[in-house]
Amino acid sequence: MSKSLLTLDGVGVTYDDKRVLHDLSFTLLEGEIGCLLGASGCGKTTALRAIAGFEPIRAGRIAINGDTVATVADHWPPQRRGVGMVFQDYALFPHLTVAGNVGFGMTGVASAARRRRVDELLEVVGLAGYADHYTHALSGGQQQRVALARALAPAPRLLLLDEPFSNLDVELRERLSQEVRDILKSRGMTALLVTHDQHEAFALADKIGVMEGGRLRQWDAAYALYHEPADRFVADFVGEGAFLPAEVVGPGELVFELGRRNCRAMQDCATGSKVQVLLRPDDVLHDDASTLQARVVKKAFRGAQFLYTLALPSGATVLSLVPSHHDHAIGESIGIRLEIDHVIAFT
């Protein structure tokens, strides 16, 4: 059982009398990569800056590796927290070379040892041979790597990444995010990143927190976030899906247009109450043998798959991901079947 490296406990931040962060609590275990996911203005960057020590907190407690680094009364300055940070705009120092940037935070290290470590880190991020270049001559992806190497150089206990890939083009973003994950994992680094891109979050993080309006809606693994969202907001924000009306017919038992299912979350709901069932596109399978028929209203080609929008006899629509050799015309009726592990419903 690894120990918890970063703990936020009821953290609140206020800007000029405006609360931008409410009651934020989560824990990151040693070696885990966490991610705060949300639209811009949801408070995720503020949370990161509070952890780094750039913002004082107005409520709660932040602990890093067992040290309480921030409470309302006590604020450790950033340099004491042992936290590395990769900035959205990289914030490289233009007056220093690549090696100068990477070695910058390694104070109290003999210059030969520092040089060795810089070279090793540049090797790791794939920039061996660039040590003496100036940073403004590098491409965006290369600057990103320098920023990562620089943040790793002082061997921080925790690495924070603020929208680290947002300034890169899509292709590079995917490649680099995989690379960064490999680097962090191979070094056993605990890291927390902030992004608005769920694909990036899924690709990189072990634990993801969905934020909205300064609050953390859910802190979970990607799989759980997708298949067992805690509330309607998370269900909408993460992935695609449709909601079907359903009725509670017994303890934890629901009936809706596509059948009768058990739903643990609805255990306490009174019989007869109306709820909404979440169906993800991968919950609805195409099956020619099925008696359940639905009409194609919309289709979107996704390469390997079609995303069909299907109308049920009642007029309600569901989404279905179907391998793309099943090419059906709009208006055609096709057989569908539900394959669903956890039924999720919201009142």
Added chain:
Amino acid sequence: MDIDIPHTAPLPPTPRRLPRRLDEHALAWLVAAVTLVPLGVVLASLWQPEGEVWRHMAEFVLPQLLINTAWLIAGVAVGTLGLGVSLAWVTAIYDFPGRKHFAWALALPLAMPAYVLAFVQIGLYDFTGPLQSLIRDVAGDSSWFPSIRSRGGVILTLTLVLYPYVYLLARNAFLTQGRRALEAAASLGLSRRQGFWRVALPMARPWLVGGVSLALMECLADFGTVATFNYDTFTTAIYKAWFGLFNLTAASQLASLLVMAVLALALLEQRARGDKRYTATGRGAANRPERLPPWRGWLVAGACLLVLSLAFLVPMAQLLYWAWTVAAEQLDLRYMGFVGRSLVLSAGAAGVVVVLALVLAYAVRRKRDIASRLAARLATLGYAVPGTVLAVGVFIPLAWLDNHLITAAHALGWPGVSEVIKGTLLVMLLAYAARFLAVAFEPTQSAMQRITASQEEAAASMGLGRRAVLWRIHLPMLRGGLLTAALMVFVDVMKEMPITLMTRPFGWDTLAVRVFEMTSEGQWEMAALPSVAIVLAGLIPVILLAVQTERHA
């Protein structure tokens, strides 16, 4: 001067109405000639040394001038850097009582011409001044008090007037590119103090070089302060050679030496401007300045207040007090004459200079080539050249022209003609134009750059010719920029001393001339009244500037 051309499409071809000779290139170089001719004349005298004059100067004059100037430059460089950088650092990074007000107020000393502060300093701190009198009343003896009429006094005075150049640029650097970098440094384990030395300061280097070279250019150009302190430098030597010895050759040879030093500084400043482009790190972060603990906060506020008091508040109070004591007898028609001539000259010069700047900016925009940009760059070099030098450089060729005109007039049978150009305002206006063209060119050019090529193309597609585009598109859109330009030149001419002193026609005494005459006689109270008017005029652009920078910050 920065004369970047926006990367926009070239203009559509328009029918040529002007004859080929008067195209934009010719216009641009004509404007540039206003600066280049005086500079060329002065520099040329370096290559035709007259043995006798040189020997005399090398033996009796130059050594002292060089020593004095070297001390002055070194002292002012150290002083403005220390004061400017530390004030910029605390007001940009920390929060302390009154920070917001200090941030703009610390630029106020820019409004006070150095020659005004000079005589106020002497009045305040000299043996008979209020401070030493007070010390004698309390302690009985003030002979230990350092003399203000000394090298240290000159350096202190010029530092107090010129530190805002460094302060404003350094603050801009710390605000725009310092904060994010400081956060990065903090995340790498550096304290604020270490971050200052290892990140903020090195990154601000181009701004600091720029600010210090501006301050030093002003310092080399200064005439009134050193004249008041009787501290001989090149500018006072040029003035003495001109008026005391009536020796134009000696004046222009001294001027040529000064020009070399000043052009070296101008080059340094332009290089610094170029370097700034590479040092922008990220967008301005949204973080607020760090609150200092109360006792340190009040200490910093006290230090800011001390500087502001020494450089502006106390001198201003003393100035107002003196002006008050003599106002009743001095505020007469004669004083109104000084005011009126100052206003007429400033307004006239502002008009001339803005037109020249507009022509230059327009030519650069139309041509977008190296030749026109070079013309603009050379034309705007005058901001670095001391007024004493320009006065000499403008006078010599005009005097030469005058002699030929007089000869011609005599030959044509008008024997009574003794001067045609020399005694007119033309000499003065040309010298002002050379000195202040850059001041007007910068806002004009930046207003011009906001007009896009597609706006011009839209006008052209609706059938407007080149001149119609100028009248109906350019001028209305440029109005704000041109007004700023005119205001800046107006105030600068109002404060200007050496050109006015050396080239004014008989009877054209202005406020600045009055200040000079009264300070040379040690009549501080009498000098105070015209000074107040000058300082008040000088406050206008400083306040505008302060408002502007705070809005951007």
